[in-house]
Amino acid sequence: MEVLLAIVIGVLYGGGLYLMMRRNLIQLIIGLGLLSHGANLLIFTAGGLRKGGAPILAEGEKAFAALPSDPLPQALILTAIVISFAVTAFALVLFLRTYEVVGTDDVDELKETDT
Amino acid sequence: MLILLSICFIAALSAPWVYRICPKYTGAKLVAAPLAMFVWLLKKLSDVMHGHPVEQQFSWVKSLGLELAFYLDGLSLLFSLLISGIGILIILYTQGYFKGHPQQGRFLMYIMAFMASMLGVVLADHLLLVFIFWELTSFTSYLLIGFNHESAAARNAALQAMLVTVLGGLFLLAGIILMAGAADTWRLSELIQRGDLLVAHKNYLPILILVCIGAFTKSAQFPFHFWLPNAMQAPTPASAYLHSSTMVKAGVYLLARLHPALGGTEEWGMILTTIGTATFLLGAIMALGQHVLKRLLAYTTVSALGAMIMLLGVGTAYTIKAMAAFVLAHAFYKAALFMIAGGITHETGGETSIDKLGGLRRAMPVSFACALLAGLSMGGFPPFFGFVAKETWLHALGDYPILIGATVIGGAAYVLVGLSTGWKPFAGKMPAELHAHEVPLSMRIGPVTLGLGCLVLAFFCGPIGHALVEPAASSIAGEHVHVHLHLWAGFNKYLVISFITLGLGLVCYLARSLFLKTAARLGVLARIGPEAVYQLIYASVLKFAGWQTRALQTGILRDYIRVTVLTAVALVGAAFYRAGGFQQWENLSPISLRIALVAVLMILAALATVHSKSRLQSILAMGVVGYSMAMLFTFFGAPDLAMTQLVIETLTVILMALAFYHLPAFRHSSSVRSRLFDGTIAIGVGVAVTLLVLAALHVQTPTPVSDYYLDHSYDMAHGRNVVNVILVDFRALDTLGEITVLAIAALGAFALLKLRSGKEEGAP
Structure with a gap:
């Protein structure tokens, strides 16, 4: 199972970075999205895959009867998902404005600080 | 000692303010600091003479074994007396030289900071402390040479001096560390008693070479000599002080100090004598061809430093004595000549070439008298201290005919230079276009004191030798040395050699145009x-x-990404190569069909995202990747993640679709070649990350942190959902940070969308 997921992560990383190396601004953002998916999955897989239940105590219980899935990577990823959303949203707006001001969506032309 | 040193540093820092508050006689006020030092040193003279060095130490960084340790023995006493004594005269001289100059305060600050650092070098006992002060002198020297920072030549010379000396400083640091390791002490005073240990150590030769390079760069020895004549771009007070009598002698001091520890071997003799003699002759010969006053003096300084190293290299009790005497003689006449050279240039409106000067004896009688005294002392004429030193020197080299020969040649050059600076500008007829007058009192004190000193020292050479030269020579030799200096040592072959030298020098002086x-x-x-x-x-x-x-x-974003990614892949690859690949494939969970299906779906969706020519398709395919992630999260017991992922993915897709409405369609503008290249990089990254994940699976921490959260989520935080409890309770501060990031991103986005610059609104 892990091997399969590792390949998925590799594909997400490779695809994401490939898109980020294109000249188009939109592809840059989509690439960023794929890359963050890859990163989240990487943390998840590296934390160890356990097919236990959710780390939620049932009503009335005070301790877990069986070992649930690991809560720590989950907490990390939850934060990461939200942050990457913030980054994507900000990047979108930034590029939107860049396009409006500079008039190009070609990353190679964004070499100068003067517009 | 620490207190006095601190006073010097504080005085240096306060110099600009003192000058601003009351600019009159700033130098005279600041002189109090070195004067205090000088008086204190004189008070310690009798202790040191009788073989009782003064030691002081204060703990500084205890955990590193670093302490502010100071040590005053004969050698440091000789040097620190010269530094503080000539320092007093130079500060007074500066006051006259820079009269009315708006930057006088700044100059005084630099030169006093230099003086304090230099005192630090010769007084410090801890090797690292020596190094710190050593570097400080390089740094203040840089500031002083580049004082006229509007001149490109001064800037270049300053940079050159600093690069050469700091490079040497690095070598010295390496040498110091090796040395401390070999002798098992950082204290100079202990180090010099463990010479046997050091000489026998396997690192002896590297230590010697490293320390020598450090000392040679500082003391302008061949082949590092070139920075010193160039450093003459500095204002004259700095040249007179740093580049004749103090800083350049730091290298000599260091080697003299380490002589009991490192000296006495064949290697020591070889390196020091060869380099010293080469520098001695080179400097002397190159001086012959100079006509600019200060450069002329600079080359003889190079030469004199070479002579000191040479005498140190021979390393007998005699030559050490001669060296200590020569250090004293040289400091007196060279500083005096520099000050006079500065005075001449100052009072004649910037004339620097001795061939254009002449007949100044009427206009500047006091300077003339001092110049003559110092110049004759430099040439080694009797009855000056220069003569005494040269006599001792010749005596000491009695068994080394080659070095005697070198001394005759060099000595002749000294006669020429001494006369060229002490006699030539003042003799003959004054050129009509030259206007000159005597230097002010403050600029007279230094040359008069030092010039008369050349004479006085000679007549009292017996007691002086006993009080100053003997303790210094004893510290260098590491054992007690008796010193008896004579003005008249009787008629012998060395006197003949001395007079031959003088005669040769006079001939050279007359034939100067030839050179x-x-x-x-x-x-x-x-x-x-x-x-x-x-x-x-x-x-x-x-x-x-x-x-x-x-x-x-390149300024192209894609290139930055390529470089970063390639570096990361190369590093990961290298780490794998070193670790020797994988060891085991165990603890893998079985493949279940539904997860396999989701995984395949994700791979296909990711490839579609990359490959699609339509923006909407790309976004949707990315959405599929996101939703598949959510599915994976549910399979592996992470319902919170799945929910968040669903919501966020939906939001992202909508946001992108909205934004793309305003952006143009895809244009696949990269060339096939660059796409192939990037594709290769991307595949490389994919493989590297896959391998990384597989490797990470085998890393297991003995007790995962998670267990703590699982056990205490309910009894400590009263929450049943452990993931939530971690986020809002155990790691609540992190979540606050996350929310802040969101808020900043939102603010930024808002600002970008709503705020327009005025320029843009005005544009059509």
Whole structure:
């Protein structure tokens, strides 16, 4: 199972970075999205895959009867998902404005600080 | 000692303010600091004379074994007396030289900071403390040479001096560390008693070479001599102080100090004598071809430093005595001559060439008298202290005919230079276009004191030798040395040699125009000298930096990503290669069909995202990746993640679709070649990350942190959902940070969308 997921992560990383190396601004953002998916999955897989239940105590219980899935990577990823959303949203707006001001969506032309 | 040193540093820092508050006689006020030092040193003279060195130490960084340790024995006493004594005269001289100059305060600050650092070098006992002060002198010297920072020549000379001396400083640091390791102590005073240990150590030769390079760069020894004549760009008070009597002697001091620890071996003798003699002759010969006053003196300084190293290299009790006496003699006449040279240039409106000067004896009688005294002392004429030192020197080299020969040649050059600076500008007829008058009182004190000193020292050479030279020579030799200096040692062969030298020098002086012509013809040699090597290295480094910056900093975002990614892949690859690949494939969970299906779906969706030519398709395919992630999260017991992922993915897709409405369609504008190249990089990354994940699976921490959260989520935080409890309770501060990031991103986005610059609104 892990091997399969590792390949998925590799594909997400490779695809994401490939898109980020294109000249188009939109592809840059989509690439960023794929890359963050890859990163989240990487943390998840590296934390160890356990097919236990959710780390939620049932009503009335005070301790877990069986070992649930690991809560720590989950907490990390939850934060990461939200942050990457913030980054994507900000990047979108930034590029939107860049396009409006500079008039190009070609990353190679964004070499100068003067517009 | 610490207190007095601190006073010197504080006085240095306060100099600009003192000057601003009451500019009159600033120098005279600041002189109090070195004067206090000088008086204290004199008070300690009798202790040191009787073989009781003064020691002081204060703990500084205890955990590193670093302490502010100071040590005053004969050698440090001789040097620190010269530094503080000449320092007093130079500060007074500066007051006259920079009269009315708006930057006088700044200059005084630099030169006093230098003085304090230099005192630190010769008084410090801890090796690292020596190094710190050593570097401080390089740094203050840089500020002083580059004082006229509007002149490009001064800036270049300052940079050159600093690069050469700081490079040497690095070698010295390496040497110091090796030495401390070999002798198992950081204290100089202990180190010099463990000479046997050091000489027998396997690192002896590296230590010796490293320390020598450090000392040679500082003391302008061949092949590092070139920075010193160039440093004459500094204002004259700085040249007189740093580049004749103090800083350049730091290297000599260091080697003299370490003589009991490192000296007495064949290697020591070889290196020091060869380099010292070469520098001695080179400096003397190159001085012959100079006509600019200060450069003339600078080359003889190079030469004199070479002589000190040479005498130290021979390393007998005699030569050490001669060296200590010569240090004293040289400091007196050279500082005096420099001050007079500065005075002449100052009072004649900037004339620097001795061939254009003449007949100044009427206009500047006091300067003339002092110059003559110092110049004759430099030439080694009796009855001056220079003569006494040279006599001792010749006596000491009695068994080394080659070195005697070198001394005769060098000595003749000294006669020529002494006369050229002490006699030539003042004799003969004054050129009509030259206007000159005597220097002010403050600029007279220094030359008069030192010039008369050359004479007085000679007449009292017996007691002086006993009080100053003997303790210094004893510290260098590491055992007690008896010193009896004589003005008249009786008629013997050394006296004859001495007079032959004087005669040869006089002949040379008369034939000086010949040397100038030859020197002009030999100017080509400069192109292959050590300075040319320095320029070549300097230019190459700049060129390489320029090339590297252009290659890496293209300004194209894609290139940055490529470089970063390639570096990361290379590092991960290297780590794998070193670790020797994988060891085991165990603890893998079984493949279930539904997860396999989701995984395949994700791979296909990711490839579709990359490959699609339509924006909407790309976004949707990315959405599929996101939703598949959510599915994976549910399979592996992470319902919170799945929910968040669903919501966020939906939001992202909507947001992108909205934004793309305003952006143009895809244009696949990259070339096939660059797509193939990037594709290769991307595949490389994919493989590297896959391998990384597989490797990470085998890393298991003994007790995962998670267990703590699982156990205590309910009883401590009263929450049943452990993930939520971690986020809002155990790691609540992190979540606060996350929310802040969101808020900032939102603010930024809002600002970008709503705020427009005025320029833009005005544009059509």
